[in-house]
Amino acid sequence: MxxxxxxxxxxxxxxxxxxxxxxxxxxxxxxxxxxxxxxxxxxxxxxxxxxxxxxxxxxxxxxxxxVDPRVFVPRRRTEALVREAAALAAPGAVVVDLCCGTGALGAALAASLGRAELHAADIDPAAVACARRNVRAAEGRVYEGDLYEALPDALRGRVDVLLANVPYVPSDEVALLPTEAREHEARLALDGGADGLDVLRRVTARAPEWLAPGGRLLFETSERQVPSAVEAVTGAGLVPRVVTDEELYATVVVATWVGAR
Structure with a gap:
């Protein structure tokens, strides 16, 4: 050769x-x-x-x-979410990375803070195995299961930062994605249901159970989905703030839990 x-x-x-x-x-x-x-x-x-x-x-x-085969590849635009979270969190924060995929978001936030109590979860066994390698440096823990069902009860009411890079592509638009994503990443990491927000609604609905007072849920969405995403946030009793990053073409929603325990 x-x-x-x-x-x-x-x-x-x-x-x-x-x-x-x-x-x-x-x-x-x-x-x-x-x-x-x-x-x-x-x-x-x-x-x-x-x-x-x-x-x-x-x-x-x-x-x-x-990044292992079939696992969702972290997108550069999602760095905007991590930067926003890092600006809001303090060293030692309790961080949960839901729908963690490779665990990139939680690992990057922990590295930025220097010290964090990091937990991550995903329903996909391949993603969980990959994430465990990536959060090792932060001494993070990764759980397998469906959203909050995967987390230990001890985290209820303690989470300072809840990162949720949920799938938000509408089901009938998955076929329009680039071939690389459509054929080589798990569909469950891409497909967000009829309007793309099915998983997000499940995350927001139960976020107050898990967030500490003043804790924040951060997620990425598309610009056209913002009104519906904000509606889901306010419906759960959280206070929304929308952040846009034109350079990365990213839209991040920061939802704060202002309730008390």
């Missing part, structure tokens, strides 16, 4: 439709242990496998986050 040169890698990636072929080529060349592995990785990428699944990691909020 003739080893692939960087130029050859770029050419193959570009021919397959990769927009950032040169950047991806650099990552693949760096990640491959030998020419045979490089050729295999290029072939997987050209076949449509997400780059993060090929190399096994994603860059997120300054961290290198492990």
């Amino acid at each position: 003739v080893p692939l040169t960087r130029t050859a890698v770029v050419d193959r990636l570009r021919a397959s439709g990769c927009v950032f072929a040169e950047d991806e080529a650099d990552l693949l060349v760096e990640a491959a242990a030998d020419p045979e592995e490089l050729a295999a990785m290029v072939a997987r990428r050209v076949s449509g496998l997400p780059l993060e699944h090929v190399v096994g990691w994603a860059e997120f909020a300054g961290l290198r986050v492990a």
Whole structure:
């Protein structure tokens, strides 16, 4: 086998439709242990496998986050959610990352705070296994189960920051997603039901049970879903604030629990 040169890698990636072929080529060349592995990785990428699944990691909020096959790849726009949470939380905060996927959000927030009591949960066993690797540095714990049902009762009323990167793509729009997401990420991490907000409504409805007084729920949504998302927040007795990041094209809702225990 003739080893692939960087130029050859770029050419193959570009021919397959990769927009950032040169950047991806650099990552693949760096990640491959030998020419045979490089050729295999290029072939997987050209076949449509997400780059993060090929190399096994994603860059997120300054961290290198492990990404296993079929697990949702953390999006750069979601860094806006983590930045907002970091601005609101104090070191030592009790943090829960629901629908955690790789655990990137909780790991990044814990790293930003320097110290946190981190808990994460996901219904997907593959995501749970991946997240456990990513929260290890923060000494976080990851649970498998459906939203709050996965969490220990001891967390009720104690959570300072509740991160919930819930699926919010309407069911009939999942087919319109890029092939990388549609074919290589678990559908349950993408499909948010008829209007995209089914899981969010379940999260907001029970958030007051778990948040500490003054605690905050933060989630990402689309701009057009904001009115319905805010309605779900206020209906649960939380006070909403909408934050937009034009650079990352992100919309984050911060919902505060102002009740008392």
